[in-house]
Amino acid sequence: MTTVSASVDRARVTELRDREEAAYRARTPKSAELHERARRALPLGVASSFQAYAPYPLFMTDARGSRITDADGNEYVDFDMAFGVLAAGHSHPVLAETLIHRVANGTCYTFPVEDSIILAEEIKRRFGADLVRFSNSGTEATMDAIRVARGFTGREKIVKFEGGYHGHHDDVLVSIQPPRELMGPADAPHPVPASAGVPASRLTETVVAPYNNAEALERILDRHRGEIAAILIEPVQFNIGVVPPLPGYLERVRELATAHGAVLIFDEVKTGVVLAYGGATEHFGVQPDLICLAKSIGGGVPIGAFAGRGEVMNVIEKLPESTGAGTGLQQTTIPGGATRVAHLGTFNGNPLSMAAGVAVLTRILTRDVYPGLHAQADRLTAGCQAVVDDFGLPGYAINAGPKGCVMFTPERVTNYRDFIGLDDELWEASFFYLANRGILLPPGPDDQWTLSVQHSDDEIDRYVATFREFATELAA
Ligand SMILES: Cc1ncc(COP(=O)(O)O)c(C=O)c1O
Numbered sequence: 001m002t003t004v005s006a007s008v009d010r011a012r013v014t015e016l017r018d019r020e021e022a023a024y025r026a027r028t029p030k031s032a033e034l035h036e037r038a039r040r041a042l043p044l045g046v047a048s049s050f051q052a053y054a055p056y057p058l059f060m061t062d063a064r065g066s067r068i069t070d071a072d073g074n075e076y077v078d079f080d081m082a083f084g085v086l087a088a089g090h091s092h093p094v095l096a097e098t099l100i101h102r103v104a105n106g107t108c109y110t111f112p113v114e115d116s117i118i119l120a121e122e123i124k125r126r127f128g129a130d131l132v133r134f135s136n137s138g139t140e141a142t143m144d145a146i147r148v149a150r151g152f153t154g155r156e157k158i159v160k161f162e163g164g165y166h167g168h169h170d171d172v173l174v175s176i177q178p179p180r181e182l183m184g185p186a187d188a189p190h191p192v193p194a195s196a197g198v199p200a201s202r203l204t205e206t207v208v209a210p211y212n213n214a215e216a217l218e219r220i221l222d223r224h225r226g227e228i229a230a231i232l233i234e235p236v237q238f239n240i241g242v243v244p245p246l247p248g249y250l251e252r253v254r255e256l257a258t259a260h261g262a263v264l265i266f267d268e269v270k271t272g273v274v275l276a277y278g279g280a281t282e283h284f285g286v287q288p289d290l291i292c293l294a295k296s297i298g299g300g301v302p303i304g305a306f307a308g309r310g311e312v313m314n315v316i317e318k319l320p321e322s323t324g325a326g327t328g329l330q331q332t333t334i335p336g337g338a339t340r341v342a343h344l345g346t347f348n349g350n351p352l353s354m355a356a357g358v359a360v361l362t363r364i365l366t367r368d369v370y371p372g373l374h375a376q377a378d379r380l381t382a383g384c385q386a387v388v389d390d391f392g393l394p395g396y397a398i399n400a401g402p403k404g405c406v407m408f409t410p411e412r413v414t415n416y417r418d419f420i421g422l423d424d425e426l427w428e429a430s431f432f433y434l435a436n437r438g439i440l441l442p443p444g445p446d447d448q449w450t451l452s453v454q455h456s457d458d459e460i461d462r463y464v465a466t467f468r469e470f471a472t473e474l475a476a
Contacts, residue, residue, distance in 0.1 A: 007394055012474060013426050020432035025055060027436060030071040034059040050083070053443040058435075063090035065454040068440065076440035077459045079449035083442060084238070084403060087274045087373070088299040088364045089454030095299045098359040099352065107352040115354035122361045123307050126278040127268075127291050130310035134303065134349045138269035138294030139167030141304035142232065144343050145290045146171055148306070149230035149263035151315040151341035157224060159231045159262070161211040162189045163416025165239035166232060166267050166292075170202040176239070177416070177446070186417060187216040211237055211415045212245060214252040221260045228262040230290075235280035236400045238270045240419040241407045242448050244400050250286040257289070263312055264288040269295055269304075273360075274450065275401035277367045283401065299360035303353040315341045369453050373402040376451050376460055380404060383464030391471040394423060405441075405448035406430070406467075419446075433470045439463050 025032065035056035038045035044052040051057050059071040066089055068078040078090065088095060120132035135141050146158055158171060162183065166172040175183070176194040184190030189208040207224055209217045211233075221228060235250055237243035257264035266288040272279035274296050281287060290308035297303055307313070311320070318340050347353070377399045384397035384406050395408040407413055408423040408430075427445040434441060439462065441449055451460075 007392070008423075008426060008474060012476075013423075013429055016433065016470075016474060017425055017429035020429060020436055021055065023436045024432050027074060028058060028070060028072050031059045032056050034071055050444075057443065058440075065089050065091075066452060066456070066459055074438070076435065076438050077455075077462065078440050079451070079463065080440055080442040080447075081450040081452055082300065083295070083447060084270050084274065084450040085295040085298070086300055087296040087402065087450060087452050088360050089452035090300065092299060092360075092364050092454065094363045095356060095359045098355050099301070102352050102355045105351075108347065108350045110346060110350075112349060113351045113354055115351065115358045116349040119305075119354055119357040119361065120307075122358070123293065123297075123305060126273065126361075127281050127307060128278070128287055129291065129307035129313075131313035132305055132307040133313070133316065133343050134305050134353070135294075135345055136302050136347050136353070137167065137304045138267075138292060139169055139304075140345065141269065141292035141294055141306045142166040142172060142265070142267055143169040145265050145292050145306040145308075146230055146232065148290065148312060148315055148341050148343070149265065151319060151338075152263060152312045153229040153261065155227055155229035155262075157205050157207055157227045157229060159207045159209050159217070159220065159224075159228055161233055161237070161415075162208050163211060163237055163240045163243075163419065164232075164234050164267070166234070166269075168195075170198050171206055172232070173198050174203060174206045175208045180420060183417070186210055187213065188220065210417070211243065212249055213415070214249055214256070217253065218256055221256055221262070225260065228260055230263040230265050231257045232265045232267060234267045234269075235271055235284060235286075236275070236403075237415075238400075238403060238448060240416055240446050241405050241413060241422070242398045242400055242403065243413050243415065243419070244398075245284065246414065250284050254286050254288070263290060265290045265292065265308075267292045269293060270403070271401075273297055273365050274403060277365075277370055296365070297360060298353055298356045299364065301353050301356035302347075303357055316343050364453060370401075373451055373453065376455060376457065377402045377404055379457065380449070380451070380460045380463060383460070384467055387464065387468045387471050390468075391475050393471060393474075394426070399448075402451040403448050405445075408445065429474070430467070430470055433473075434463070434466055437466045437469070439466050 035045045046052045062069045069075050123132045162175045173194045174191045178192035182192045191203045191208045268279045268291045272293040276283040292306045294304040381397045381399040394410045397406050408426045413419045
């Protein structure tokens with residue numbers, strides 16, 4: 001662990017935070033008004049609870065390239081990029097043209113289209129997968145991948161990691177950011193529901209492990225020998241800021257999954273086609289059995305996908321009579337006599353999403369764009385780190401590929417429990433300060449910026465300069 005010896009004047013942080021929140025309110029009366037109205041029609045005034053934050057979310061009207069405009073006409077350089085959906089940027093001209101053509105020629109057939117083959121072939125190439133299926137969101141992708149793993153192994157339990165977010169179905173709404181008093185021992189965390197309404201019976205199927213601790217995972221797998229269908233992991237934990245895997249960790253998780261006959265699922269909803277051309281799978285050189293994709297593969301259109309090894313994916317056609325010798329996998333027997341795993345969905349593979357995916361993957365996020373994205377991200381991280389160093393802020397700047405943040409905590413975060421110490425107030429002060437000056441970040445310290453192919457070096461320098469102004473005022 002690296003420790004930065006730094007501190008801030010608490011009273012000054014509070015003062016800046018309050019001043020900047022007041023300025024935010026003064027600049028955005030239309031959003032406040034819309035939110036008041038929205039609360040009478042939508043719980044929390046939003047369509048997804050992730051969109052709600054205090055004092056109220058910005059309501060947006062337009063976006064193009066790297067810019068987004070709110071209901072009061074304020075323009076921002078968008079570093080949120082829809083929680084990481086938009087590595088292609090807003091309404092990329094190639095995508096816009098594709099979608100206009102699609103909208104004029106039918107957006108839903110529920111008959112297959114050739115674009116689904118082209119997109120599946122592209123995903124196969126990028127991720128070393130044999131077979132692909134499409135869904136409409138990351139939630140569906142992880143839900144379906146888990147069912148496939150259960151069908152393949154004939155087992156019911158899954159392992160997920162504390163602090164990891166994989167969507168909003170019951171199996172994974174567990175131990176996302178559990179309260180300290182409920183989380184249990186560090187090396188054998190208790191499963192803590194992240195929502196009311198998750199049946200207690202589901203919790204018995206989700207085993208929680210600490211991220212970045214291979215020894216603890218090994219012990220947990222030993223305790224549940226022969227029971228674990230899948231190990232579901234986000235290769236970089238992107239729902240607690242940016243927490244990369246320690247050297248050798250993912251390799252060890254791969255070995256353990258194989259040794260225990262569990263299907264290794266990489267949740268690449270955020271990392272896929274963003275971290276690298278072939279996502280985290282390529283970036284870290286570790287091959288999972290299944291991957292889950294969503295967000296950036298659609299360039300802003302709802303889409304999801306899961307893909308992987310043919311013998312696993314093939315349970316959608318037919319369950320194996322017996323499973324791979326030497327892998328420890330057990331004979332699959334399904335109560336009720338089902339002979340294959342259901343994977344369904346009216347909108348799966350719809351022409352709009354498929355056309356978007358093909359345009360994004362074959363014409364926008366091509367292999368040649370990644371070095372530029374990485375260079376810009378490194379520039380932004382280095383710029384923010386210089387500010388942190390110059391002003392002795394308690395924190396550090398970090399990125400993994402084109403996604404990064406300033407973690408306002410003096411110690412390097414390696415898992416969820418380290419993240420709990422994050423300085424929320426300092427983060428809020430910086431969020432409002434930057435937003436008030438046209439630099440928009442995701443509205444939560446657990447998320448991170450995402451760069452797109454439409455961001456410029458000037459915009460990155462503007463972010464750094466504004467962050468430096470913030471640090472200067474903080475120190476004043
Ligand atoms: C890693 C990860 N997996 C799954 C999901 C769920 O995706 P969706 O919101 O499209 O259902 C998310 C969403 O933020 C995510 O970050």
